[in-house]
Amino acid sequence: MNNKTYLAIPNFRNDQTFNVNSNIYLWQNDYFEIFQNIPCGGIDSESFNVDDANYLAIANHYSGSSYKHNSQIFKFGENSFEKIQDIQTNGAFDWEKIIINNQLYLAVANFYDDSTRELDSYIYKWEGSSLVRYQSIKTKGATDWDSFVIDGYMYVAIANYHDNKTHNTESKIYRWTEPLLNFNLSVTPSYKKVPPNTGITTFIVKSNQSWTATTTTPWLTIQTNNNTITANYEENTDESRTGTITVTAEGASNSPQIVEVRQESGIIDLEEGLVAYYPFNGNANDESGNGNHGTVYGAILIEDRFGNKNSAYSFDGIDDYIGLEKFYLQGKK
Template sequence: MDGMCPNIFYIIWGLILALNETTGMPVLTPCSDLKPLYLLNRVAPDRHHLPRGMEIAYDDEYLLHAYRFTSSTQSIHFPANEIFTKCDFFPEEFSILATVKIPKTSNNRRDECIFSLVPTLSNNIKLGLRLTKDKIVLDYSDHKTSLDEKKTVAYKNKKLFDGGWHTIIITVSGNTVTLTTDCQKTRTKRIDRIFPALLSTKDSEFHVANCHGAKHFSGLIKQLLILPGSDASKRACPSKTPSIPDFKPPYDGSPGEDNNIPGSLTTPVAQCTWRTTGKLWYDVHSKTLRVCYSGIWQPILQPPEQKPKQLDYIEWYQDLITPAPAIDLDVFRIPGEGLFMTMANYNDSRKTNQASVVYKWTKGTFRMYQLLTTHGAQSWEHFRIGKMFFIAVANYGSSRNEQTSSVIYRWHSKTKRFRIHQEILTWTARDIEHFKIDKEHYIAVANHAKGQENKINSIIYKWDKKMRKFRSIQEIPTVAAYDWTHFVLDGYHFLVVANAFNGVTTRIDSTLYVWQSGQFVQFQTFETTGATDWEHFRIGYDHYLAVANAFNYGPQNFENRDTYTCNSTIYKLNRVKKQFERYQTILTHSAIDWESFRIGDDHYLALSNAQNEPENSPSEKTSVIYRWRGVEKFVEERKLYTFPSTDWETFRTGGITYLVYANAKENISQLYKARLI
């Protein structure tokens, strides 16, 4: 029945159109299909180049980033016609949603403005949201309001001014306006408003954190948006069961835009994904404000004793004696069995088979558990297929002129040992990467060279469910490949290869591939210098790729000086261009591996430097840990005087974070423990 009854607004609108046609007045188009308006993203589409009067701040108390504003906020505005391109009027029913931290009430604070819509050549407010000493005030007008006046509705709410974070939702429908604070307290008032209001947006501007005649907003703003329709509180505020909203609208590629606005509650549990990272949500059930961060809805309103720990220092914990130098290591858990670690042990001065070690975590240390015969082991990879648990080793072999077998081992629950499951013929394999696409399992093998030829195909294998074996499905041309890294972005699967040397120079392109129609196709290339490793990681909403560059040889370094000294590069995803762009370069000394990890809310990168700095100096080798510092990017946090390292891994057990590295030149690798404060 409801669908058969025309909306009263459209009846009135039809009469207005008919009148305009009769009188010859210009016909103005009504607004429809308007998208949510993200005011912060409109005035600051590039967070690295903010307008005057706007800056990024980090709230140490609540551990999140937001925007702070200064007295120079008059420049923070944009024309309304950028949004209202096909219409001239503000939506009849709308909602305003703001997540703010308001300074505690002081005697000298009067009016402060969160946003306003004003005529371009006038100081009069058509629509605005501001704060007084203990009230939140909505300023509004309609087509019968004169230019020198405005109407207001105010709500007294002292709780908003306690110095904490709060979510304010104002919905306007007909002649009523409703204020909802923190998804808990709701109050509705009648307002003096002509309906339809026909509030014109022509020759108007949106101002953020400022209104003419009022002070700039002195607090912090996390999000600020206007939604067509009056159901924002229902869409943004969860019920107690379930207590998570569903975010549905798709990402459209706008820079820094969080287009996943609160949706309906038809889905029992929302997914915290890269598209919803940074989204705030107030959990009524637990009374905590949460943020989507690294795949988890994490609370940010925490008692001081529950705040995330921070890294204080790193201390030696255990020496790991190995039968040969270690090229690579992998730490993993076998369900029901415990924590394990495999080391790829290989001494290139010996041409015979050598033993690689499987360790098991026992009574607080790693102890040798099993020896596996390997053929120039270069890397290990663990994975599960159904109830089966596997580890795979990439074997280099004894010569570039001979094929060898890389081996997949399967865990046998009865004997509690790894046994050979499948052998794959490879050429000087450097790496094996496992990944899963649409419930199907794959591995990518990086073949390094064949005899004197560095240009050789690397192979993609797919798991055959009937044969219970991997079979080849695609060959990809690579150039002295060292590493494959798989990651997922917005449902798309990517593989990036580290190409090292073409026979003439180490300065060549490494390539990023994307999965399309059952195969990987080239997506982007990067100029690298003897690349040995890629690391993909996320920080909040952003995705990064870090490449380890190890050797600078070729015409670009014709004097052959400091060949181990290279710039390793961190790339950041540009969502508009849909490309990774150079974000930061770091001077490294034969960098072999990047390892990203988190402690509390801090993001770190551990880097293995395999050579001295500068070359042939008597100083000890160093591995460096960098910490992400926002606009300062990655800053050196710790320098570790270690043996030459070729791989770093981090893991957490018993509430303690550990770091372990592989030593490629000596028969001793080391385990460190992170001390937190």
């Protein structure tokens, strides 16, 4: 978010109480630093984005006295997450984001309601500025949701744990009744040329399904926010190089897309614009080819710092010097 990387860690309990904080961490170049404490003892979290705003759902499992415990939805404000909605849940174990034809749904897995594990889990639909219950699904001690696309249809799987009598119970897979709209994934531009010094470049992603971006290039780090990938590249002191970013949208006909960051060489060409070169190979001749030879006045040849004989000059500090009788610059006298 805002070209920054956050990590949400729900904390369920400590050794004394279920009344604990969950934590949001902010990435600081090479470590995570605590950013915000959220006063809820959660067991799972799910982030999602709607209309360029960022949200976080926390699944609250147990209050310390009851499994009938509200889960919560937070919205990222100017500089913190703020609670915008309580949702009644029963031993909530998991939130799962599902995007169908550009419409956001969230599924919650209800585990136990203080009396039974045979109870409904729910799918909520985002409408306006909050989640509204959309569908109930019979579950048995539900612990997890997952969603996936096959041949243009959206599926959801629910993991059932216990039916009040046995763990030997069926889990279920459901299919959305209508096919997904045909859609493509677009990432532009296909490559960016960047200089050898450290810097940042961006790519734009267009897709009506959720997407992810990853890289295995060691000198690239990436962040995603809304429809933008921000790539941070390190300084290059060697030959030119190319890094790749893979963008994937589940179910897209042309997914994945691979874009490139092409970084120029950081090797300095000492011969470009060279006027004179004096290696002192037994004399003060210019070996650049420009003919700017030196004339030695009093200085004497000695060993250089590497022990090479007649490869350096010693000056008395009074009147010894090497002079240039004629000097040629860019082919002119």
